[in-house]
Amino acid sequence: MNFANSPKVEDLLRRVRSFMDEHIVPRQRQWLEEVHAGQYPVSFMEDLKARAKAEGLWNLFLPHLKDGEPGTRLTNLEYAPLAEVMGRVSWASEVFNCNAPDTGNMELLHMFATPAQREAWLEPLLEGTIRSAFAMTEPDVSSSDATNITTSIRRDGDDYVINGRKWFITNAAHPNCKLFIVMGKTDPDAESHRQQSMVLVPAGTPGVTIVRNITVMNHVSPEGHCEITFKNVRVPAANLLGEEGSGFALAQARLGPGRIHHCMRSIGAAELALELMVERAVERKSFGKFLHQHGTVGEWIAKSRIEIDQARLFVLKAAWLLDEVGAKAARKEISMIKALVPQVYSTVCDRAMQVFGAMGLSPDTPLADHWTWARALRYADGPDEVHLQAIARMEIAHGKERLGSTAAYLNIPPRD
CATH class of the missing domain: 1.20.140.10 (Butyryl-CoA Dehydrogenase, subunit A, domain 3)
Incomplete structure (x- = not known):
C-alpha cells in the first residue's frame, strides 16, 4: 500500500483547496443567513457549481465514469484527500457534485440502470441539474437490517404499486429533488435476501406525501431528512432498477x-x-x-x-x-x-x-x-x-x- 498522492492528485488537491478558499469559505456566513431566512437553495449555489464544473472539479467521486460523461475519473484512494478538503464545510461537496445521497444514487444508476433510466435520471444527476433521494429506512422496523423493511412493491400488470412509510430520507425536501429510489418487498415469501427490490419513483407521483422534515438534534436541515408515505403509488414496471429480488x-x-x-x-x-x-x-x-x-x-x-x-x-x-x-x-x-x-x-x-x-x-x-x-x-x-x-x-x-x-x-x- 502506497498512500502518497500522485502528481495528478496533488494538482487536483491544490485546485480544490484554492476553490474552497476563494469561493466557498468566504460564503459560509451568507449560506447560514440565507438558509435561516428560508432561502434554499441558496442564491449562489448554481453559480458555484457552474464554476466548479468549468474548472474540471466535478464528479470526482465516481471511479467508473465513461467517455462523454462529465467529471474526472479517480480511484477511491485518489478521491480521499479531495473529499477530506470538501468536508471542512458542510455544504461544499454539493458544489463539486460530490454530495450524498446523490453520489450513491449515481453509483447505483451507473451500475444497474437501463439505457432509458440512464437518460432520464443518471445524465441529469451527473450534470448536477437535479437532486435525488434514497428511500430505504422505515420508522416501524429496525431497517439497519434491510431484510426487515415492510414497504410493499406489488406488480399489477404493467405497473408496480408501492405502499409504505419511510423516514430520515435525505434530500427529500430539496426543491430540485426529482427522483426517489425506493426499496421495498416484491416477494415476501422468497429467501430473506431476495425479497427486496428497488424502483425509481419520480417526485410528484400521485400518492407520494412528504409528511414532515424531521429535525436532527433539533437542527433543521434545509435539504430535509423527511418522513414520507407512499400510498398506492403507481409507476411503470420499466422503473424497476436491476432485477426483482436484487434490492x-x-x-x-x-x-x-x-x-x-x-x-x-x-x-x-x-x-x-x-x-x-x-x-x-x-x-x-x-x-x-x-x-x-x-x-x-x-x-x-x-x-x-x-x-x-x-x-x-x-x-x-x-x-x-x-x-x-x-x-x-x-x-x-x-x-x-x-x-x-x-x-x-x-x-x-x-x-x-x-x-x-x-x-x-x-x-x-x-x-x-x-x-x-x-x-x-x-x-x-x-x-x-x-x-x-x-x-x-x-x-x-x-x-x-x-x-x-x-x-x-x-x-x-x-x-x-
Whole structure:
C-alpha cells in the first residue's frame, strides 16, 4: 500500500483547496443567513457549481465514469484527500457534485440502470441539474437490517404499486429533488435476501406525501431528512432498477462507497475542529495562562492529533481495498472505519467546543453544526452496533478457521 498522492492528485488537491478558499469559505456566513431566512437553495449555489464544473472539479467521486460523461475519473484512494478538503464545510461537496445521497444514487444508476433510466435520471444527476433521494429506512422496523423493511412493491400488470412509510430520507425536501429510489418487498415469501427490490419513483407521483422534515438534534436541515408515505403509488414496471429480488444486493453495492465517502469528509471536518481548537488555545488565557498551558487542553490537542491521523490512515487503507478488491471483499474494513471515524469526529468536535467555551455552542463557529452531524453519522448507513456486530462475526469466523493455532502460546501445565 502506497498512500502518497500522485502528481495528478496533488494538482487536483491544490485546485480544490484554492476553490474552497476563494469561493466557498468566504460564503459560509451568507449560506447560514440565507438558509435561516428560508432561502434554499441558496442564491449562489448554481453559480458555484457552474464554476466548479468549468474548472474540471466535478464528479470526482465516481471511479467508473465513461467517455462523454462529465467529471474526472479517480480511484477511491485518489478521491480521499479531495473529499477530506470538501468536508471542512458542510455544504461544499454539493458544489463539486460530490454530495450524498446523490453520489450513491449515481453509483447505483451507473451500475444497474437501463439505457432509458440512464437518460432520464443518471445524465441529469451527473450534470448536477437535479437532486435525488434514497428511500430505504422505515420508522416501524429496525431497517439497519434491510431484510426487515415492510414497504410493499406489488406488480399489477404493467405497473408496480408501492405502499409504505419511510423516514430520515435525505434530500427529500430539496426543491430540485426529482427522483426517489425506493426499496421495498416484491416477494415476501422468497429467501430473506431476495425479497427486496428497488424502483425509481419520480417526485410528484400521485400518492407520494412528504409528511414532515424531521429535525436532527433539533437542527433543521434545509435539504430535509423527511418522513414520507407512499400510498398506492403507481409507476411503470420499466422503473424497476436491476432485477426483482436484487434490492438487498444493490443496497450493499451502494452503501460501500457511501460509507467511505462519509468517513473521508469527516476526517476533514475533524481536522478543521483541531485547527480551531489549537488557535483558540494559543490565543485565549484563563487563570493567568494560555489555554494550551493547562494540562487538560494540551492533552486534548495531542489525543486529537493521534486519533485523526490513525483514522485517516485507516480510511485510506479501506479506500485502497475498495479499489483493489471491491466493496464486498472490503466490507470488514468499511464497517471498521464507519464505526471508528464518526466517534473520532464527534470527540474532536466536542473537545474543540469545550475549549471555545460558550462560543462553541453558538453559530460563531462551525463546531456545533459539525458535532451535530458527527453524532448523526453514528446512525447513518448503519448504526455503530450493527457494524461492530458484523466485524465481530467476521473475526469469529476467521478464528474458527484457525481454531487451535494459538495453543503453542499457552503456558498450561500438562494434566495427569
